[in-house]
Amino acid sequence: MSSLLQMLKPKTKSQTTTMFAWALIAPAALVMFWIVLWPLYETFRLSFTNSNLGTLMGGADFVGWENYEKAIGGRKFPAIVTRTFYWMFLSVGFKMILGLIGATLLASNIRGRGIMRALVMPPWIVPIAIGCFGWVWLYNGHFGLLSNFIEMVGITDGPFSFLAYKQSAFYSAVVTDVWIGTPMVTLFFLAAMQGVPKDLYEAAYVDGASRWYRFRRITLPQIMPTIVSMALLSAIWTFNSFEIIWILTEGGPRGATTTLIIDTFKTAIFSYKFGAGATRAVLVVLILGVFSVIYLTVLGRLTKKYNYGGVQK
């Protein structure tokens, strides 16, 4: 490696550094080009063709914007996009709130918190597919715990299949998605809370600030960067969440849980319409890109305007 660098004869120290750094990054970057960027380009190209099972490896016809017109003009498309965003906001909102509550509780100075921190992690550790089997059984109308429970409490007077009705299937999927996503959010919020300098709390305590006040004016502003980035990451993952919905409902009943990503998978893999599927994939990327830019811009503005109150380090 060092002889390679000598051969390239860098002129200044900063050039050596740049070259060395890039040599270290190159392997990872190459994998990204190979497995992510090239397929992304290929998806883009496919989205303008009528590629299907017969023409997968070549020979598909270029059809221009036809796929896009069909996808966006489709009867179900507006509903699917709305549903996807509703799914994302609802699920991410609950993950953030539960994560914040959980992290605050787990950060408090009580006995047994080490064990309790470990006990909230399983939904994150266990493969998503396996956690979902548990939920499929929980949601079972005749034999599932939840149905039996609400029957005992008297909410229903017979079996209730959570995944069989449009509304309940959608919200059941949200609950499962929140269940899987919350532990990681909790862990990262907890991590951020541990990083808040202790003397800030002590100073506020000495000044007689209440616990709630300290949370609002010290903890929240201090961990705001983590909340902001976790919310964006979580939003992207939730938007793209596939396995949970697929295992619970496969997008049904009657499309009630079909989000964009499920629609993409169904079109591409189940109906073998690779071109039309690729179009939906491109739309997913575009929508997420626009959403991320808007999110970051709006937040940047808000941060400038309000400066998030509190104490700066």
Place this chain on the structure above:
Amino acid sequence: MMDKYSLLHKIGIYASLALFILFMLLPFVEMFVASLRPIDHLFSRPKLEVGETMGFVDFMSRFWSDKMSFQAYRDMWVTVPQLPRYIFNSVFIASAVTLLSMCFIVPAAYAYARFNFRGKTTSLTLFLAVNMFSGAVLLIPLYKLLRSYGLLNTYWAMIIPGVAFLIPTGIWLLKSFLEKIPYELEEAAFVDGASRLYTLRRVILPLAVPGLIVVGVAMFIGAYAQQFLFAITFNQNRDYMPLPAGIFEFIGYQTVLWNEMMAASLVGVLPVLLIFLFMQKHLISGLTSGAVKE
């Protein structure tokens, strides 16, 4: 004194935590109970007289009966003879993904943590943007890619995409760990005439072990969790199937052997749960010791 709570406060904290943990563990409890119940008991509703509504005792009868046993844990190996193979595949794929991805993550994270160079911020942002493209979006071209290399229906079909989609998160996590290693140590090594690679190997890596463990465990968990999608689209060969895909074999034409399926699920997640149990102290304290601080 600041951290002292009143009794009422303490009860509140414990009660809320109990609720929180109940939500997180409920499906596993239900899976365990289901795995103990014989299939006919599983498919029986609490016996109610005509006109009678379900009471507490009826409800609780689903949780215990004389017939409960660990029989499903014996039968499942007969119903799905390939089960040990599926569990092995899951562990094997996740381990391979972890090892391979670390080979890419460590040098890159080191570069981002230590050097200022042209294109640093841009390339780091691009890495993070990869998170926007889930595997599900890129399935079709990935399928083509793997097919043209003849890798469909091999372990590689699940390992390669697994590695690629874990690298960005891994770099981001490890970078924040490496940033905490004091730069003076490296300078001292430089002054003594050590080369950069020597410094990386002999000074940085030993100090980075806790961080490496945390990132490694996080990668393993991620790799174990994400197998399903790639397995059902890129692999038809039952010999290479990981557990989350193989477990569907319990769903038969006539009935679903839920008790055996739940038993197999619980046994199948044991490897990753054990790793987590041994590592959780490092993992949680490693992540919470300020890894996410800017």
